[in-house]
Amino acid sequence: MQGPLLLPGLCFLLSLFGAVTQKTKTSCAKCPANASCVNNTHCTCDHGYTSGSGQKLFTFPLETCNDTTSSKTTQGRKELQKIVDKFESFLTNQTLRSTEERQEISSTVTTILRDVESKVLETALKAPEQKVLKIQNGSLAIETRVITDNCSEERKTFNLNVQMNSMDIGCNDIIQGDTQGPSAIAFISYSSLGNIINATFFEEMDKKDQVYLNSQVVSAAIGPKRNVSLSKSVTLTFQHVKKEDPVLTIITYVGLSVSLLCLLLAALTFLLCKAIQNTSTSLHLHLSLCLFLAHLLFLVGIDRTEPKMLCSIIAGALHYLYLAAFTWMLLEGLHLFLTARNLTVVNYSSINRLMKWIMFPVGYGVPAVTVAISAASRPHLYGTADRCWLHLDQGFIWSFLGPVCAIFSVNLVLFILVFWILKRKLSSLNSEVSTIQNTRMLAFKATAQLFILGCTWCLGLLQVGPAAQVMAYLFAIINSLQGFFIFLVYCLLSQQVQKQYRKWFREIVKSKSESETYTLSSKMGPDSKPSEGDVFPGQVKIKY
Structure with a gap:
């Protein structure tokens, strides 16, 4: 009895599945917003968007594509902020800087600079739609540029400017020719690092040399991989912190x-x-x-x-x-x-x-x-x-x-x-x-x-x-x-x-003269006369 009953049910399910498949195949043109069709059979979210289900290819007609650029950028900024906090804690740690040797401080600073560069490039490459990104706080100033068009303009040069320091670099040196996907350049200025370098590295110089750091410390990095061979010169322009002139002072x-x-x-x-x-x-x-x-x-x-x-x-x-x-x-x-x-x-x-x-x-x-x-x-x-x-x-x-x-x-x-x-x-x-x-x-x-x-x-x-x-x-x-x-x-x-002024001057002279006369008369008394050779305090010698 069950066989005859199951056969119509199975046929019904197969026909329903075919109808759903047919509907899916014909619904590719109705991909959700921020998605595109693939082979007229599937949908995929555009770059910078992710499907709600997490699948790269999907057919479900109610699927959505969510913007991940902002969340990635926020996450990258949080990661960058951790490096910045670590950097600032190092700057404020007077005990660490006073106990460490010069070589240890140099090694620590170099490690921090590399970490900052890596995180900055990672943040820029996670959100290539934001071609220009600028970040600044008390100790760091950052500017990044992302290139996605493989330098469509020949001889194109980018200018990055942070804290009055600037860098000019050719576009071809950023993308490095064979790099797949977007490339990025980061230019970073460290406003407080010079205080450590001055105190640590120049204290032992002879006083007659008068060596000191007269600009902010900057660093630059290219990603996703480093370029060790540049086709053109990179121009760095530094803003002097002082031009101290003792004569002007x-x-x-x-x-x-x-x-x-x-x-x-x-x-x-x-x-x-x-x-x-x-x-x-x-x-x-x-x-x-x-x-x-x-x-x-x-x-x-x-x-x-x-x-x-x-x-x-x-x-x-x-x-x-x-x-x-x-x-x-x-x-x-x-x-x-x-x-x-x-x-x-x-x-x-x-x-x-x-x-x-x-x-x-x-x-x-x-x-x-x-x-x-x-x-x-x-x-x-x-x-x-x-x-x-x-x-x-x-x-x-x-x-x-x-x-x-x-x-x-x-x-x-x-x-x-x-x-x-x-x-x-x-x-x-x-x-x-x-x-x-x-x-x-x-x-x-x-x-x-x-x-x-x-x-x-x-x-x-x-x-x-x-x-x-x-x-x-x-x-x-x-x-x-x-x-x-x-x-x-x-x-x-x-x-x-x-x-x-002349009136005040005459009054001052008159007052002083009256004061001297009063002093002289008080010393002599009303009936006495000064004898020859008598000298009183504050008076000239009087002769008759």
Whole structure:
């Protein structure tokens, strides 16, 4: 009885299997997303995708192809982070570095560098779709390039740039001709490794040689296999960490010391000389205070790179103080323009009200907002390996240079407008003598102010090319004496200040003379006369 019953069932199952097979064969055109058809019978996931079942070839119509590039990249970054952590722990292990011999340290560092190179190349090759990959943290900066087109362009050269160091390498030297699949190049810069090398390898050199490492340590690697024969030269360009010049250092410190004294005298003059106290001197005062604090902090803190948190705070404070000084310079230029425009107006109350209303929010508020935004976005770029200043990476220095260039440009426009206005004033035949004198004084101040408030800083941007050293000396000399120029223009060359200085000098001399007279009379007594040869403390010998 079972045989006749099983035969129809078996026939039904065979027919169902055939129907499923027929359906599968005809469903290849309906492969899932990110998959392609193979021989009109199977589907396979595209490169960078993996089937949900893990099978390379599949026919199941509900199969999916999942993106594995991101997960592979994440996993590669995690593996790379382990190497980075190991590298950073070595850098911070002072005991290990003090007990190990130089050869052991060299061997350990070499091993770590090779591990980093291998992991970086492995990460790049796992995700060839990401042709360019950049990674950066406190101790490492990495850039990788992946080539998958077998160098379609002849003589193509790739440029990799990390931490101001760069490398140029030909495409053919990366793929190595016979390499199957994608090839990769990795360029790595180690920002902290130079401190170990300097301390370990150059300490025993003679002092007269003055040998030190003046760039960051870099390494480069090609994968998946190493190329020992390059068809073209590889160009490496290093950014100098220092160009220390003892003459420049002396000029800077002496000049800043003179500026500090002059800025202090200028601030005291603006505070105590009531004859010149107005909106203009208030602007001079705050400019002098900002420059005084900035120069003082520069002298005592620019080289305090340890601890790192303190160095970052010093860099942020310098960023704020110098930006504040430039902002007060901008307010000086604006006030000078408004004064020139209203030169014939006796009452300056409207100008003074405007300046008093805007000068404190602008003078101290705008720099604070700029520094706050910079610190919130990239706080790790405050402080470098050898200076407590802004880092050059990621164009961060432009958070300072950008506002400086903008302020200088605005001041230059205001300077041109002031001279145009003053020329019209001088050409008027009905101008009074006092007006002409005021106009000439404003013209002189405009010239001096443009020089003080902008031109000196522009020399810092011109330190490139063959004239870099000359510009460096000019910048150090002129900019370090900025406080002296302010004291000269706004104090020593002001007739009102000169008059006040002479008055103070006469009062000091008179006070000293009265003090000496009182001392002499008190020693002699009311009815006594000095005899010949008597000498009193602090007095000259009196003869009759």
